[in-house]
Amino acid sequence: xxxxxxxxxxxxxxxxxxxxxxxxxxxxxxxxxxxxxxxxxxxxxxxxxxxxxxxxxxxxxxxxxxxxxxxxxxxxxxxxxxxxxxxxxxxxxxxxxxxxxxxxxxxxxxxxxxxxxxxxxxxxxxxxxxxxxxxxxxxxxxxxxxxxxxxxxxxxxxxxxxxxxxxxxxxxxxxxxxxxxxxxxxxxxxxxxxxxxxxxxxxxxxxxxxxxxxxxxxxxxxxxxxxxxxxxxxxxxxxxxxxxxxxxxxxxxxxxxxxxxxxxxxxxxxxxxxxxxxxxxxxxxxxxxxxxxxxxxxxxxxxxxxxxxxxxxxxxxxxxxxxxxxxxxxxxxxxxxxxxxxxxxxxxxxxxxxxxxxxxxxxxxxxxxxxxxxxxxxxxxxxxxxxxxxxxxxxxxxxxxxxxxxxxxxxxxxxxxxxxxxxxxxxxxxxxxxxxxxxxxxxxxxxxxxxxxxxxxxxxxxxxxxxxxxxxxxxxxxxxxxxxxxxxxxxxxxxxxxxxxxxxxxxxxxxxxxxxxxxxxxxxxxxxxxxxxxxxxxxxxxxxxxxxxxxxxxxxxxxxxxxxxxxxxxxxxxxxxxxxxxxxxx
Amino acid sequence: xxxxxxxxxxxxxxxxxxxxxxxxxxxxxxxxxxxxxxxxxxxxxxxxxxxxxxxxxxxxxxxxxxxxxxxxxxxxxxxxxxxxxxxxxxxxxxxxxxxxxxxxxxxxxxxxxxxxxxxxxxxxxxxxxxxxxxxxxxxxxxxxxxxxxxxxxxxxxxxxxxxxxxxxxxxxxxxxxxxxxxxxxxxxxxxxxxxxxxxxxxxxxxxxxxxxxxxxxxxxxxxxxxxxxxxxxxxxxxxxxxxxxxxxxxxxxxxxxxxxxxxxxxxxxxxxxxxxxxxxxxxxxxxxxxxxxxxxxxxxxxxxxxxxxxxxxxxxxxxxxxxxxxxxxxxxxxxxxxxxxxxxxxxxxxxxxxxxxxxxxxxxx
Numbered sequence: 008x009x010x011x012x013x014x015x016x017x018x019x020x021x022x023x024x025x026x027x028x029x030x031x032x033x034x035x036x037x038x039x040x041x042x043x044x045x046x047x048x049x050x051x052x053x054x055x056x057x058x059x060x061x062x063x064x065x066x067x068x069x070x071x072x073x074x075x076x077x078x079x080x081x082x083x084x085x086x087x088x089x090x091x092x093x094x095x096x097x098x099x100x101x102x103x104x105x106x107x108x109x110x111x112x113x114x115x116x117x118x119x120x121x122x123x124x125x126x127x128x129x130x131x132x133x134x135x136x137x138x139x140x141x142x143x144x145x146x147x148x149x150x151x152x153x154x155x156x157x158x159x160x161x162x163x164x165x166x167x168x169x170x171x172x173x174x175x176x177x178x179x180x181x182x183x184x185x186x187x188x189x190x191x192x193x194x195x196x197x198x199x200x201x202x203x204x205x206x207x208x209x210x211x212x213x214x215x216x217x218x219x220x221x222x223x224x225x226x227x228x229x230x231x232x233x234x235x236x237x238x239x240x241x242x243x244x245x246x247x248x249x250x251x252x253x254x255x256x257x258x259x260x261x262x263x264x265x266x267x268x269x270x271x272x273x274x275x276x277x278x279x280x281x282x283x284x285x286x287x288x289x290x291x292x293x294x295x296x297x298x299x300x301x302x303x304x305x306x307x308x309x310x311x312x313x314x315x316x317x318x319x320x321x322x323x324x325x326x327x328x329x330x331x332x333x334x335x336x337x338x339x340x341x342x343x344x345x346x347x348x349x350x351x352x353x354x355x356x357x358x359x360x361x362x363x364x365x366x367x368x369x370x371x372x373x374x375x376x377x378x379x380x381x382x383x384x385x386x387x388x389x390x391x392x393x394x395x396x397x398x399x400x401x402x403x404x405x406x407x408x409x410x411x412x413x414x415x416x417x418x419x420x421x422x423x424x425x426x427x428x429x430x431x432x433x434x435x436x437x438x439x440x441x442x443x444x445x446x447x448x449x450x451x452x453x454x455x456x457x458x459x460x461x462x463x464x465x466x467x468x469x470x471x472x473x474x475x476x477x478x479x480x481x482x483x484x485x486x487x488x489x490x491x492x493x494x495x496x497x498x499x500x501x502x503x504x505x506x507x508x509x510x511x512x513x514x515x516x517x518x519x520x521x522x523x524x525x526x527x528x529x530x531x532x533x534x535x536x537x538x539x540x541x542x543x544x545x546x547x548x549x550x551x552x553x554x555x556x557x558x559x560x561x562x563x564x565x566x567x568x569x570x571x572x573x574x575x576x577x578x579x580x581x582x583x584x585x586x587x588x589x590x591x592x593x
Numbered sequence: 594x595x596x597x598x599x600x601x602x603x604x605x606x607x608x609x610x611x612x613x614x615x616x617x618x619x620x621x622x623x624x625x626x627x628x629x630x631x632x633x634x635x636x637x638x639x640x641x642x643x644x645x646x647x648x649x650x651x652x653x654x655x656x657x658x659x660x661x662x663x664x665x666x667x668x669x670x671x672x673x674x675x676x677x678x679x680x681x682x683x684x685x686x687x688x689x690x691x692x693x694x695x696x697x698x699x700x701x702x703x704x705x706x707x708x709x710x711x712x713x714x715x716x717x718x719x720x721x722x723x724x725x726x727x728x729x730x731x732x733x734x735x736x737x738x739x740x741x742x743x744x745x746x747x748x749x750x751x752x753x754x755x756x757x758x759x760x761x762x763x764x765x766x767x768x769x770x771x772x773x774x775x776x777x778x779x780x781x782x783x784x785x786x787x788x789x790x791x792x793x794x795x796x797x798x799x800x801x802x803x804x805x806x807x808x809x810x811x812x813x814x815x816x817x818x819x820x821x822x823x824x825x826x827x828x829x830x831x832x833x834x835x836x837x838x839x840x841x842x843x844x845x846x847x848x849x850x851x852x853x854x855x856x857x858x859x860x861x862x863x864x865x866x867x868x869x870x871x872x873x874x875x876x877x878x879x880x881x882x883x884x885x886x887x888x889x890x891x892x893x894x895x896x897x898x899x900x901x902x903x904x905x906x907x908x909x910x911x912x913x914x915x916x917x918x919x920x921x922x923x924x925x926x927x928x929x930x931x932x933x934x935x936x937x938x939x940x941x942x943x944x945x946x947x948x949x950x951x952x953x954x955x956x957x958x
Contacts, residue, residue: 556852
């Protein structure tokens with residue numbers, strides 16, 4: 008059944024944009040602004056306190072000498088040829104990785120959105136697993152595919168480690184899920200009958216897709232591309248492990264200057280360069296996407312998918328499965344295999360060792376298995392924070408814009424904030440972590456050693472996902488549904504609850520899944536926060552890998568396998584939460 | 594509203610509420626212990642990620658002194674120290690452990706520590722006291738950075754493993770060595786300093802040219818070098834590493850034994866004893882510490898026989914106190930490094946950055 012009731016959705020598509028009539032226009036316009044301000048209060052406070060203030064403080068510390076600003080430093084450092092080289096490499100590898108990821112993952116998004124086949128849920132969970140793996144682990148796994156004695160080496164004698172290809176392919180490995188879940192989420196809800204109508208009217212298959220489906224998907228594709236770009240732009244572990252010392256990104260350089268050399272002024276300039284680059288990308292994104300967003304006809308996804316029909320669809324399914332198998336499942340399988348491959352043949356030696364602190368030889372004061380529980384708690388808290396902050400922000404940003412001149416200035420502010428919410432993805436985790444260190448050190452915000460700092464840092468990365476996943480869906484909700492509700496006497500809140508919420512619930516779950524996965528695997532800012540001995544899973548894995556010996560290496564593999572399972576289970580559960588009978592409810 | 598929806602909404606509300614409550618509780622709890630100041634029964638030790646101690650040893654400290662130790666791990670050794678320098682005056686803890694020859698000048702130059710002569714310091718030889726006279730830091734352990742070799746590789750080929758730095762530049766050992774980038778790794782830096790100590794301020798560059806010509810491989814971290822590239826370690830064997838020589842620690846072979854099951858008769862790896870560089874690691878009382886008395890007690894404890902004898906098996910380094918005995922594992926499988934190279938902290942501070950720079954243009958570019 009179609010979620011948006013046909014009698015409402017079948018009006019001419021021409022004036023269906025969110026700019027159409029809105030429930031708050033006319034008598035309630037000031038109230039609309041007030042609602043927006045109220046919704047934005049918490050997100051603004053959150054970002055000011057836990058992002059802007061720490062980051063600006065550490066940058067400020069670097070650019071001040073005594074009491075005076077030392078801005079000449081900016082030109083001086085930014086003009087250095089080695090810094091320009093790093094910037095150039097950072098930019099082009101991010102662009103290339105983004106294009107490659109889209110190329111490889113878009114067919115996957117289609118297959119998961121539109122085709123029905125056994126094991127689909129599992130596949131959806133599997134492709135998301137790399138996303139939560141700490142880069143140390145994923146890098147190790149990836150070497151088993153591309154490195155010496157790896158699969159490619161064994162088959163064709165091809166070795167890609169320490170080449171830029173290894174970096175690009177690893178970026179695809181990590182970000183495949185971003186595209187599949189962001190684009191696939193919307194794709195599954197697009198009404199296939201629109202494309203069918205175009206074909207009935209004489210358009211070819213490709214033309215129909217290009218003219219009907221692609222424009223509808225564009226915002227989601229752009230959102231996914233933006234996220235992949237930001238992730239790869241700030242790539243750290245992948246570049247270090249797979250690229251070797253010959254390659255360096257801005258992120259690696261900022262880490263080196265801040266944490267190792269303690270040259271805060273160079274680090275500050277690099278952070279500003281990163282800011283500028285990310286800001287430019289966000290501006291381009293905002294400009295292109297704004298023109299494209301329209302209300303879409305969203306339907307229940309369970310009615311859009313069908314069994315593969317014809318040779319073409321079967322071939323597509325086959326090639327997607329093969330790609331996922333080689334690029335994602337094979338490296339993961341290596342980790343699992345190594346976790347069981349004990350000294351006396353296959354067994355559970357490493358898993359047993361995880362249960363006691365003694366077997367770890369004092370690597371931890373608690374059994375390593377405790378890290379699983381720690382991680383889950385942190386991830387739950389981070390997901391709650393990210394959902395709260397992110398949904399409020401998305402709701403505010405999706406409010407219909409009013410037509411008056413005053414409001415368009417307000418609209419610019421809102422769009423500015425929209426872009427600002429994405430910044431944490433494009434800003435160095437080192438800068439944020441060290442910023443925390445020097446700002447959150449006085450009551451009432453003496454959070455430096457408090458456990459809440461970890462989920463807060465993780466939520467910072469989770470919020471953009473929540474906003475990006477929910478916003479296209481929220482904006483696609485037909486404003487006339489709200490109008491109808493308002494006409495029938497519903498308050499704006501009630502209209503939101505009865506109209507928007509049911510339509511975005513799926514997006515909310517997808518967003519929650521993302522936020523949870525991101526928190527579970529988050530390694531950036533978390534490692535820069537000094538913490539009592541209650542390590543998260545990624546931190547525990549890194550610590551085990553940092554020590555010699557078979558048992559430590561094996562335990563790291565076993566713990567990584569557990570991390571994968573926890574993540575896959577959580578994602579499967581979230582997918583389940585979406586009730587199949589949903590159609591009947593509305 | 595349907596039942597499913599109700600459940601979902603209630604669950605979300607519950608999670609949000611619970612986390613907010615927990616956040617508030619956590620915040621106020623931390624605040625009160627911090628406000629206690631010197632009366633606090635908790636002493637906080639800030640260190641790097643490699644810090645470890647046996648739980649029962651830390652419990653013994655609590656029994657003896659009444660203080661509970663809270664350990665904050667703060668990144669690798671350099672990063673952890675830099676964080677303390679950044680937060681100077683408002684430290685995260687009371688004692689910092691993890692300053693060594695390579696970083697001492699930076700710490701002392703920033704007046705990070707309050708002088709304190711730990712009880713029992715007379716049991717620590719003069720040679721390892723990094724700040725004699727002033728006692729701003731207390732030496733706790735020493736470790737040797739050495740080339741490790743894969744026994745099987747050399748046995749199989751009937752080739753004698755290299756023993757000295759000169760050997761490593763010999764054609765017989767071509768394409769066998771993997772080292773860490775001194776820009777980004779502390780064993781890498783130690784090895785570079787060792788070559789500078791051996792060949793002099795102007796001679797080490799030529800030595801590295803020879804190493805480069807002999808096919809030395811550089812990677813960014815110890816983890817990659819040891820667990821991926823080195824053929825002798827457990828991780829390296831799994832990853833099919835093909836370099837039988839790696840820059841690691843003198844304690845790595847006994848640790849390989851410790852974590853192998855069943856325990857082998859001989860260590861799978863050995864140490865090239867003529868390639869070693871010694872680092873001494875120390876702790877200090879942080880200026881602005883909330884619990885100075887507790888911090889002093891902890892420093893005393895760090896050089897006590899009990900803690901010193903715990904150090905080899907938890908951090909894989911050697912104790913500095915003369916009365917501390919090495920565990921059988923170390924005497925049986927480890928090697929005694931009779932004459933390691935070393936370098937004064939002041940000299941390291943003076944040259945480090947410039948050496949690293951010329952090293953990378955010499956070896957990486």
